Amino acid sequence: MTIATRKAGLAGLAVFGVAALLAGCASAPESGGSTDGSNAPVASDFLPCMVSDSGGFDDKSFNELGLAGLTDAAKKLGVKEIHVQSNSDSDYAPNITSLIDQGCNLIVTVGFNLAAATKDAATANPDVNFAIIDDNSITLPNVKPIVFDTAQAAFMGGYAAASYSKTGIVGTFGGMAIPPVTIFMDGYADGVDYYNTQKGKDVKVLGWDVAAQNGTFTGGFAAGTEAKQAAQGLIDQNADVILPVGGPIFLSAAEAIRDASKPIALIGVDADVFVTNPENADLFLTSIMKGMQPGVEAVTTDAAEGKFDNTPFIGTLKNDGVSLAPFHDFESKVDPALQGELDAIKAGIIDGSIKVESPSSPK
16 A cells, blocks of 8 residues: 555544444453443443543544544444543643442543552552553553553654755654654654665764654643744754654644744644644645554453453554555655656565564564
């Protein structure tokens, strides 16, 4: 399957494919719902719930996709859902507790930053099932990780950025230096290096050092002054492709680009941001996507049917759990040979002939 040239309808089919795959993942033997006295409720009694991280459910990205998966599942099951938004880290534990008190059967926590609160709550409440997005550190029978090897798709995004760049300088910055963020930055920088090796070029990456595992971070996931300044710093150093990693911080990068009034492209993360943020659609070269919406939907549906287990789902290029979005408005602006090169890179990553490794890749 091509990446840059596929149409929106094919992208939708890819998302459906993730849901179908997840629904078919190996799981524990069915517990039989309420008929055998187990903790698994029948669907009509099932109450799925979610806690956001501090980025909020209107981030046009990470939390919003997770909530869409939860509401899709609730609608399919004919049940209600409850979601609570966290405005700061101190909200995580109280928000989870409030959902337990309301009788939630499955609580989905959105993000690595909720790992400690999720583990504590799951340990104290073994009869409640949990799923956590972007964390694979909890080994409890009632916690299912939903994680993604986004370095694979980010590698392709870095290659595309290097191919597109006219200045020979591309950049990235993140919200916080945590594995779900740095995994994008690792793949991106390695993809640029691969382009340089293949083409004999010297495109530089600003904002992230793979070997040292350090770079530019705003300290949080909110759009605002820090994010705009981080983007502006890259623009001032002549970067003409920028990858902001961390929910709505891309909105501040877009502001900086508008102010700069020169051709600078963005690369989105998590969702196809060309679609989710049409106000800035003209700025997006592509997006590095994770199948969070179908992943949450499938895990929620399985839990309602008594098929919950703690086996992690790991999204990869092979199972369409991660992917690169179409080039959309940039399709006529990229090198005509780029698509074929990306197709070959994808095949190479899948068959192992191209190694993409990040310290943050899920195991």
